Structure formats: C-alpha cells, structure tokens
Amino acid sequence: MTEKSAQLTLGETTLDLPIYSGTIGPDVIDVGKLTAEGVFTYDPGFVSTAACESKITYIDGGKGILLHRGYPIDQLADNSDYLEVCYLLLYGELPNAAEKEKFESTINNHTMVHEQLRGFYHGFRRDAHPMAIMCGVVGALSAFYHDSLEISDERHREIAAFRLIAKMPTLAAMCYKYSLGQPFMYPKNNLSYSENFLQMMFGVPCEDYEVNPILAKAMDKIFILHADHEQNASTSTVRLAGSSGANPFACIAAGIAALWGPAHGGANEAVLDMLTEIGDVSNVDKFVAKAKDKNDPFRLMGFGHRVYKNYDPRAKVMRETCHEVLGELGIKDPLLELAMKLEDIARSDSYFIEKNLYPNVDFYSGIILKAIGIPTSMFTVIFALARTVGWVAHWHEMISGSYRIGRPRQLYTGSPQRDFVPLDKR
DSSP states (O other), rough: EEEEEEEETTTTTEEEEEEEOOOOSOOEEEEEEGGGGGGGOOGGTTTTTOOOSSSSSETTTTTTTTEEEEEEEEHHHHHHHHHHHHHHHSSOOOOOHHHHHHHHHHHHTTTTGGGGHHHHTTSOOTOOOOOHHHHHHHHHHHHHHHGGGOTTHHHHHHHHHHHHHHHHHHHHHHHHHHHOOOOOOEEEEEETTHHHHHHHHHHHTTBBOOOOOHHHHHHHHHHHHHHSSOHHHHHHHHHHHTTTTTHHHHHHHHHHHTTTSSSEEEEEEEEHHHHHHHGGGGHHHHHHHHHHHHTTTOOOOBSSSSSSSOOOHHHHHHHHHHHHHHHHOOOOOOHHHHHHHHHHHHHHOOOHHHOOOOBBBHHHHHHHHHHHHGGGHHHHHHHHHHHHHHHHHHHHHHHHHHOOOOOOOOOSSSSOOOOOOOOOOO
C-alpha cells in the first residue's frame, strides 16, 4: 500500500489521517486516530468503511467487475471447476496439475461425516427449514472434530478448511433427505464435487443414480459463481465472529445464520416466490406495470443488484447455463416459461435498461435449481454450501495476519444519565 494523507479539522485541532491505496479500487482514509480525539465516524451499514485489508476478492460494481485473486469470474466459470476455484481462494494461486490432483483427493477423503452426527438430524422436525438445521449441525462440527480447533496452528486451520469444504455438500444433502424421510446417501469418492452432491440429493440406496453431466456442470457453475463476494454481510459476520478467537465451525455457522436473511441469501428463493405470485405469462404485462409504479409495493425480484450498477458479471454465465439446462431437460413448466418472458422484457424494455435492472445471478440460479428439481427451501442452503470456501478463506486470511477483535462504536441517542426512582414514586 502507498501512503498519502488527508486533513480533518475538529474545532481548533487539525488531524493528518493516512490515505492508503490498494492494488486497484478507491483509496481509503485511516480514521483510527479519531478515537483518541473522542469522536467516531458514523456509517450505518458500514457501506463507506473498509473494515479489513484483503487480497482475496475485488468488486467494481460500477463497471461490473468481479475478480478472485485477480482472475475475472467469467474466465474462472468458463475454464475452471469449483475445487480449482476453492484452491485459488485458499492459497492465492491456481494449482498446477499435481497440486490440483492432491487437493481434490484430500477433499474427497473428507466428505463423510461422523456417524453420530446423523443422529442430530432426528432431533429436528421433518418440516424444519433446512437453514435452521444447517446452523445447528455446522456449529456442532466442533464437537466432533476438536482435533483441529487450535486456530493459531496453520495446519489446524488448513484441516478445518478441508473438512468444511468437503462436508458441506454431505450435510446439505442430508437436510433434504431428512425432509423427505428418505435414507441419507453416503458420498462417493469417484465422483466430482458437483456430481457427488447431486447423487447424495437424488440417489436412493435401492438403485444406481446416473448423474446428468449437463446438470452437474450447471451445479458446478452455481458453486463457482457463489464462492465469494468480498465483504458482504455473511462474510463480515464470519470475520467478526473469528476476531474473538471463536473456532472455525462456529464462525461458519454464524455466516450461515447471516446468509439466511432474505435480504442476503434468500434472493433466488424470492425470485420463485415472485414468479408464483405472477402466476401466468398472461399476467406479465400487468405485473411489469406494477413494478414501474412508484406507488405500488410490488417489486420484481432478481433484477438489478445493490453492488453492481452495471450488468452482474455472474449473470451472463448463469444465463447461458440456464438455457443449456432448460434445453437439456425440455421442461414445460409455466413458471419457467414465465421467467423467460420476464427476461426478454428486462433485456429489451427501456425502463429496465436505463435503470440497469438486468436479470442478476439470483434470477437465473433460482430457475436452474427449480429445473433440476431442488425445492426453494434448499436454495439458500446451496448458497451456503458454495460460499463456505469464501468464508473459510477470509477467516484464514484474518487469523493468519494481524487483527483486532471487532468492536464497532455507536451514535447513542437514548436518555442521558438519570437517577433511579423508587417503585412507589414512579
């Protein structure tokens, strides 16, 4: 980082505040000196605050850029696979052939979960939301794998990373099987990461399950496109929890809890809910008009993005994959036909174009997951599965460097100090 400075005047005092420049992106002003002067910055949602330094992911929302360790997301999605991207996020470089083979073998050898963990699922109701179960079972991993909880030990951190990335598909598929009352399927080490997930989701012990390569490829791309997204709410939660020295399984469980919020990980589920509300292609024009009406509360879900003021770079990849999946399956589903109609309108209507309300990654991923046969209640679980590597990479980066326990300040607007009043005089 290069250092410049800015001046801030507080009454009679002028402070020199360091300005740091990253590799790319806007400069940041170090306001750490303000505490000694008895003042803090006020930044609701921390939208103008860099809470950490990171080398993992860079986003330029205005230009529609998403880089993992410098590599554009579309290049990774088109030329790589999920485990290769996992390696990149964890270690900073793409693996060579030998490194890739060793990493894949290591992950495959960690896919099974402790047999007693299976009993945890039976403590939940069959109709429990899968994310509620995931919060519980991922946090419970520390009770089963306490041989890798010394966070100051780099090897322990690495083993915990392997276990989380490898076991998350197994735990996610077990959530789905439990909701159906079907037997849990053990992982198969001869399958790829995405193939293994699909066979654990849809296979049954009484017959062989043949994985459709088009669906496995689509699943892998969904995993890649959701692997990391910089300092979002769930990643920041993982970092904040980790700053206290909490074990990695607890930190990832905290990330899952944050992701569960509908404003974060529930967007692709909200897309399907919206399509259900619209109901039929014949109703599209009416609902598009409602979306354009500022006085109408209806909103089209899956269009535009809080970060990307241009086209979501992940959406282009997902769009192509979406059409591949629908073409492969030949599904005649009214909701999917409705989704394609909305896509056509959003890509041609001047209202959407001028406001940059393009279909985003959540719009297409929701359609793909529905076409594959995954219920909407599982959408956010799959998001958590894919994002685990990003959470782990950020946690590991923080613990490996110098860090302080997170302690945001506040603007207090409550009562000033006052004396206690006895009960009989209130």
